Amino acid sequence: MALLLARLHTGNNDILALRNGYSGRSFGAMGTSAVPKWNFNTPTRHGIIQVGMQVDPYRGHFGGSNCRDSLSQVINRPCNCLSGYCEASDKYVQEVQETINYTTSGNVAGFINEGILGVGGVVQFPKHFVRQTYDLIRNHGGVCIADEVQTAFGRLGSHYWAFESHRVVPDIVVMAKGIGNGIPLAALVTTPEIARNLTKALYFNTYGGNPISTAVGEEVLNIIDDEGMQEKSRTLGEKLIKGLKTIQHEFEIIGDVRGKGLMIGVELVENKQTKQPLNQDKFLKIFEDIKDMGLLVGKGGAYGNVFRLKPPMCIEENDVDFALEVFRFVVKENSKM
Template sequence: PYDGPRLAEIARKRAEFLSPSLFHFYDRPLNIVDGKMQYLFDEDGRRYLDAFGGIATVCCGHCHPDVIEAIVNQAKKIQHSTVLYLNHAIADFAEALASKMPGDLKVVFFTNSGTEANELALMIARLYTGSHDIISLRNGYHGNAAATMGATAQCNWKFNIVQTGVHHALNPDPYRGAFGSDGPKYAKDIQETIEYGTTGRVAGFISEAIQGVGGIVELAPGYLPAAYKMVRDAGGLCIADEVQAGVARTGSHFWGFEGQGVIPDIVTMAKGIGNGMPIGAVVTTPEIAQVLTRRSYFNTFGGNPVSTAAGHAVLKVLEKEKLQENAFVVGSYLKEQLNMLKEKHNIIGDVRGRGLLLGVELVTDHQKKTPAKAEITQVMNHMKDMGVLVGKGGFYGNVFRVTPPLCFTKEDSDFFIEVMDIALSKL
């Protein structure tokens, strides 16, 4: 399946020297060597429209010149010292990030990844409340270390962990859930989980506003306000995992949770905030942040000047290029076009999401919602051959994840739709 000697060589090295658990999406994998804004280029210079954005990670565009400039300038000055010395890059970015937050959320802890951010958030909730139990949503993804793998609620991503004090509540999934779009009805399961699964007191609740890995599932309207109230009444903190839904991607709001009109106690982020540079963050209130003064909390690379310079540049680019607005305008247009494709192709069971965080679920039977697993792979491969890369996910792996860089245009959307239309017609 490998065209050309370089692909074959990479595949051989990967098989011999890299993790056997690595996988790729395509029958004939790609060797991607360059990226520019919403495009990727393979070793032969072939251009692909990137509708996956490094899994919702590249927000400003691949190798955005302003972000690159910030990285290079900072790397030439100082790449690392420790947070024990003072440095502008980290302080300026923390201030800029805090200014994007509602309420009293203004103290920032920097990490290197989403997993680390969520691990820290869960620990803070446990420290602050003195309780241990955490509630997360079924079908959620929060990371791959001990606590976050526990909070992740898909068997696909769980290894042999000891899952103490984690409870997975009913997912308010408008497409597959039992109560349709009735958010408050699903939230009753939070109350029951607290009453029947814990001492009645909990440390916290963590959820995405739109589940990314879970297949772009937007929580039923009204769910978070009801759930947050129940969790807070039981003494818990509410954590918003904004790793995929945050940083302007949903278009309507800068943060995903704002779409449900709530203010969390702790917000975590990663991916988009660095546009590809490894950086994550936890933002909370000054009062809650105090718990980490009880011991020493330290992270060697968290908040290093190069990553924070990149993060700060990302915020400036989002503003300068009005990328949130673009995500809203282009995302709404693309969603409309996808809904028109749904009318044409019976295999599309659902189109959902917001802004440039969209999902297209393929099913072979609308009534039974039978996942079209083989078909989605076929369509993805065809789309790649026609020059469009898209992601997939969901518990059954039958949902297209459309999460391009936020500089995606209407013309890109038209091309995407045309290519998906042809690929679906070939089924």
């Protein structure tokens, strides 16, 4: 629906999306996703244009030790960024501009991005990249779509919505997962002006306004507020990131720790200097050992070498202690091999 509205509202066709981004598995959304092993052998990118360069201070062409809005910065990669200025952001925004110049008529329908790339490996952008890109897209006639499916509802701790941490106001916001706490529920929020475009033809959704899902969603939002889930995500996320950073300095195979609140990525490598992704057999051995000790984590990233830590927001401090203890033990045991 977000892609449809962007095109209807602007009268343009081209949607820009980010390399290593992920925004769903419906036929329309698949074209916006560009993560290896998630691409089917069928044309899905009708009017979808991927920005060619991966926007990543750790693995991308630009970025370094002062680029991320996180307690954890890239190690062994100095940069020239100062307070209020990010050199890497400028260079990545120039890549977006060149993508528009070379692949479109100069008029675009919109830009879609996650606040932090989830499936892509919990990748954080340089500090000012999203804000500058929003300005660029709007200058070319497009609208800005925030994919908050994995990042919303206080999970990042510092803000309720990831787009707030980038100091932007999107034209369209899409959300799901966390809003229903397991119950199927998704929503799109936009302006009345953009929403009116759906009156140009008949439109409906079979499950739109489902009263059971809607009631659950309302109660979930109340619980997030009443039980202080956002603040808990901030404090426990800080403890988890600091603990993982300590473990990172102990072991060569932990190349990067990144994230905010309770959305954290840990990237495993052969060694910190080359950043060569850890051999898949070794990675999966660690993955299974962690599971066997009672800790469930996700995995992702372009090379499948990133642990994605996104626990329920209702966890307690002892759960963080347990996670750090398990993680350190398993990494240590596998580093001996």
